Amino acid sequence: MKNIRNFCVIAxxxxxxxxxxxxxxxxTKTISQRDMKDQALDDMDLERxxxxxxxxxxxQMYYHHSDGEVYTYxxxxxxxxxxxxxxxxxxxxxxxxxxxxxxxxxxxQAQTISNxxxxxxxxxxxxxxxxxxxxxxxxxxxxxxxxxxxxxCDQEDIILASGKTGEGVADILAAIVDRIPPPDGDTDAxxxxxxxDSVYNSFRGVIAYFRIMNGTMAKxxxxxxVNTGGEYEADEIGVLQLxxxxxxxxxxxxxxxxxxxxxxxxxxxxxxxxxxxxxPCSESIHGFExxxxxxxxxxYPIDNDDFEDLRDSxxxxxxxxxxxxxxxxxxxxxxxxFRCGFLGMLHLEIIQERLSREFDQEVITTVxxxxxxxxxxxxxxxxxxxxxxxxxxxxxxxxxxxxxxxxIITMPEYIGQIMNLCMDKxxxxxxxxxxxxxxVELTFELPLAEIVFDFYDKLKSISRGYASFDYxxxxxxxxxxxxxxxxxxxESVDALSSLVHRSKAESFGRQICKRLKELLPRQQFMIAxxxxxxxxxxxxETISALRKDVTAKCYGGDITRKRKLLEKQKKGKKxxxxxxxxxxxxxxxxxxxxxxxx
Numbered sequence: 073m074k075n076i077r078n079f080c081v082i083a084x085x086x087x088x089x090x091x092x093x094x095x096x097x098x099x100t101k102t103i104s105q106r107d108m109k110d111q112a113l114d115d116m117d118l119e120r121x122x123x124x125x126x127x128x129x130x131x132q133m134y135y136h137h138s139d140g141e142v143y144t145y146x147x148x149x150x151x152x153x154x155x156x157x158x159x160x161x162x163x164x165x166x167x168x169x170x171x172x173x174x175x176x177x178x179x180x181q182a183q184t185i186s187n188x189x190x191x192x193x194x195x196x197x198x199x200x201x202x203x204x205x206x207x208x209x210x211x212x213x214x215x216x217x218x219x220x221x222x223x224x225c226d227q228e229d230i231i232l233a234s235g236k237t238g239e240g241v242a243d244i245l246a247a248i249v250d251r252i253p254p255p256d257g258d259t260d261a262x263x264x265x266x267x268x269d270s271v272y273n274s275f276r277g278v279i280a281y282f283r284i285m286n287g288t289m290a291k292x293x294x295x296x297x298v299n300t301g302g303e304y305e306a307d308e309i310g311v312l313q314l315x316x317x318x319x320x321x322x323x324x325x326x327x328x329x330x331x332x333x334x335x336x337x338x339x340x341x342x343x344x345x346x347x348x349x350x351x352p353c354s355e356s357i358h359g360f361e362x363x364x365x366x367x368x369x370x371x372y373p374i375d376n377d378d379f380e381d382l383r384d385s386x387x388x389x390x391x392x393x394x395x396x397x398x399x400x401x402x403x404x405x406x407x408x409x410f411r412c413g414f415l416g417m418l419h420l421e422i423i424q425e426r427l428s429r430e431f432d433q434e435v436i437t438t439v440x441x442x443x444x445x446x447x448x449x450x451x452x453x454x455x456x457x458x459x460x461x462x463x464x465x466x467x468x469x470x471x472x473x474x475x476x477x478x479x480i481i482t483m484p485e486y487i488g489q490i491m492n493l494c495m496d497k498x499x500x501x502x503x504x505x506x507x508x509x510x511x512v513e514l515t516f517e518l519p520l521a522e523i524v525f526d527f528y529d530k531l532k533s534i535s536r537g538y539a540s541f542d543y544x545x546x547x548x549x550x551x552x553x554x555x556x557x558x559x560x561x562x563e564s565v566d567a568l569s570s571l572v573h574r575s576k577a578e579s580f581g582r583q584i585c586k587r588l589k590e591l592l593p594r595q596q597f598m599i600a601x602x603x604x605x606x607x608x609x610x611x612x613e614t615i616s617a618l619r620k621d622v623t624a625k626c627y628g629g630d631i632t633r634k635r636k637l638l639e640k641q642k643k644g645k646k647x648x649x650x651x652x653x654x655x656x657x658x659x660x661x662x663x664x665x666x667x668x669x670x
Contacts, residue, residue: 074254075141076325078283079199080148080163082191083173084181084540088203091235092173092244096147099241100133130166130269130281130327132311137249145248146283146327150187160187166268166283166327169197169252171244172223176202176210179511180218181481181540188223197252200225201244206234218508255285257324262353263287263295265346272388278334281312281327282346285357288323294349295332298356302339303349304332340391365397365413367524368457369420370438370567371427372409378433379408385431386410389423396423401458406436406567411457414440417524439570442520445472445548459569462555465606472548474520477502480531481513482539489534490514497522498573518543519551519573556581558588559602577603581611589613 081093133145148163164170170191174180191198200219205212216230231247233240269281289295293306308331310318322328334340345356373382386398397413414420420440427433444456447469456462456471478499482490484506491501494516503515523543531539556577558568572580581603588601594615603611620641623634 075143076146076255077143077169077248077252078146078148078167078255078325078327079169079171079248079252080150080160080167081171081173082150082160082164082184082187083203084175084178084184088173088175088235092171092201092203092233092241093147095235095238095241096145096245097131097133099238099245100135100145130312132313132317132327135245135249137246143249144326145245148327161190163268164191164194164196166266167194167196168255169199169248171248172198172200172219173203174200174215174219176205176212176215177207179211179215180222180507185222185479185481186542186544198223198225199244199247199251200230201240202230202232203235205232206237206239214508214510218511221507255325257284257286259286259288259323261286261324262351263289263293263346263348264353264357265289266357267297267340267342267344267346270340270342270391272391276331276333278336278340278391279316279329279331280340280346281329283327284322284324286324286353287348288321289330289346289348290321291319295330295346296349296352297340298345298347298353300339300341300344302334304334307331307333342391365395365415365443367414367416367420367440368443369412369414369440370401370403370406370409370458371398371412371424372403372406372436372438374434374436376407381431382410382427382433382435385427385433386412388431389426393423395419403438403567406438409436417528436567438567440524441571442474442524444474444553444571447471456571459555459557459571460566462571470550471553473551473553475517475546475549476520476523476543477546478516478518478523478541478543479513480516480539480541481507481511482535483510484512486535486539487512487514490531490539493527493530493534494518497527517546519549520545521571521573554605557604558584559600559604560588560592561600562602574605577605578610585611585613589615594618 130146130148133147135143135145137143146167148167150160150163172184172188172191174184188198200223202212202215202219204210212232216227219225219230220227231240231243233244263284264286265282265284267280267282271279271281273279289306289309291306291309294303295306296303308318309322309328310316311322311326311328316329319328330346345353347353371382371386373379383400386396390396390398395415396419398410400408401411402408412420412423414423417440420437424435424437427435441457441459446454446456446461446463448454448463448467449469450467454461454463462468478494480490480494487504491514494501494514497518499516499518499522501514501516503513505513505515507513528541531541552574553571554574554577556570556572557564558581559565568584570580585601585603592599592601592615595617598617599615601613601615602609623637626634626637
């Protein structure tokens with residue numbers, strides 16, 4: 073066990089984690105030159121297209137040290153975007169050390185600090201690495217000073233490297249042996265293994281990835297999942313390289329996979345503990361906390377017959393991404409679907425894309441919103457996930473919305489614009505702290521609902537990409553929220569309802585009405601599009617009727633002949649409006665929801 077090292081790579085998005093991981097795989101000859109490709113560990117097309125890591129990836133490497141020993145490295149490459157921080161927390165729970173990667177041209181960013189605190193909280197040994205030193209804009213001395221201020225290390229502890237040229241990679245591999253401690257487990261104790269990830273294979277069922285804390289696991293063992301209580305046989309166990317390598321036995325300190333032939337995805341929970349049926353461990357491992365969804369949206373199949381297929385797809389996706397939560401719900405306009413919880417808007421977008429690509433499920437997503445807490449006059453407390461859950465205003469005493477504390481790190485010249493953006497989003501400034509003369513950290517308290525849609529994009533555009541952003545939830549606070557209904561000819565469309573702050577309700581209602589006027593096809597009768605709060609209409613647009621020229625065949629004669637025909641048409645339109653219903657095409661739903669991104 074003294075020759076095993078478990079470590080992860082943590083950094084802000086786009087600081088070169090995947091590229092550096094490629095160089096580590098090359099240097100240790102884990103991957104041949106012929107099989108090498110950029111972002112070798114990112115196996116999703118989506119990750120390659122967007123150049124981001126969505127999933128954490130585990131891989132085993134063998135390193136020949138100068139002392140003649142061969143060391144086993146278990147590397148877990150993690151995502152850097154704030155929406156995927158749950159993946160990072162799971163990876164950290166399975167490691168003893170972390171490579172803290174900082175881009176020499178961009179310096180320390182908000183997500184770097186956030187992930188670093190996570191790692192320090194788990195007592196991980198931190199190895200600071202300054203990446204991209206080959207770039208012309210690299211500020212090696214300045215960024216080194218930032219790292220020293222942040223973690224209190226010495227100048228010589230920082231490894232200078234370049235994922236592109238491979239410089240410094242040998243130093244990193246040597247430092248892993250020297251600085252990261254070996255795992256401290258007991259191979260003779262009862263088996264205790266933490267499940268930190270799982271995937272679904274249509275031929276072999278659920279494959280769980282685990283890290284053994286104590287004990288030994290062998291092929292054919294009768295095992296039990298502590299929290300779900302399921303008992304199975306270990307059909308195959310092994311280690312993760314670019315492919316799965318079966319082994320007869322794995323002992324404490326190792327990272328590997330197990331196949332038990334489970335076909336039901338809900339029988340495996342990420343964060344569960346594996347133990348032996350006949351010699352169970354006394355307690356489960358406290359791996360990582362339950363995920364807290366930030367954004368809720370309804371996901372509905374375009375055809376209602378696909379409801380069960382969508383459920384299966386979401387369950388399989390949940391195996392691979394434990395941070396998505398969902399429960400069934402119904403909508404008058406869209407039929408049966410699911411209310412899903414996501415960690416942010418990028419997460420929602422990625423899930424939608426994965427449902428389409430991996431499971432061939434085309435879905436409609438409703439207006440995303442956050443969860444609120446309502447207090448009624450009868451002293452009841454109600455959790456509100458959708459506008460339909462909102463109690464009657466007559467019974468409502470107060471409503472609270474979730475607040476977050478946001479850390480924004482930027483250059484001094486953008487402070488004014490960023491403060492304006494946060495104030496516009498009902499934010500309160502808490503603190504302003506100069507990290508260096510060129511970098512300032514701003515702390516704001518903001519309502520979560522205000523940052524859900526376009527905050528991140530606006531922040532990037534006003535700071536020309538230099539501002540970085542991270543947040544964590546703090547509490548619920550009283551707020552003046554109203555339910556905004558969209559009505560077509562007096563009928564409410566529940567899929568377009570939303571909860572908004574009273575001060576913004578009117579402008580938001582106007583925007584939606586205008587957008588619907590552009591998108592809805594014209595009918596033979598007039599359509600009134602209205603935005604309403606309760607019985608009060610706050611915005612209205614009208615789509616005029618398609619008009620057939622009924623007087624075309626009338627030539628000459630008295631005007632009353634034409635008038636008679638027009639009156640007859642008017643009556644027909646009135647009758648049609650009473651019995652006609654307005655169909656909202658699927659495309660219009662999707663377009664209206666994009667309104668918030670513009």
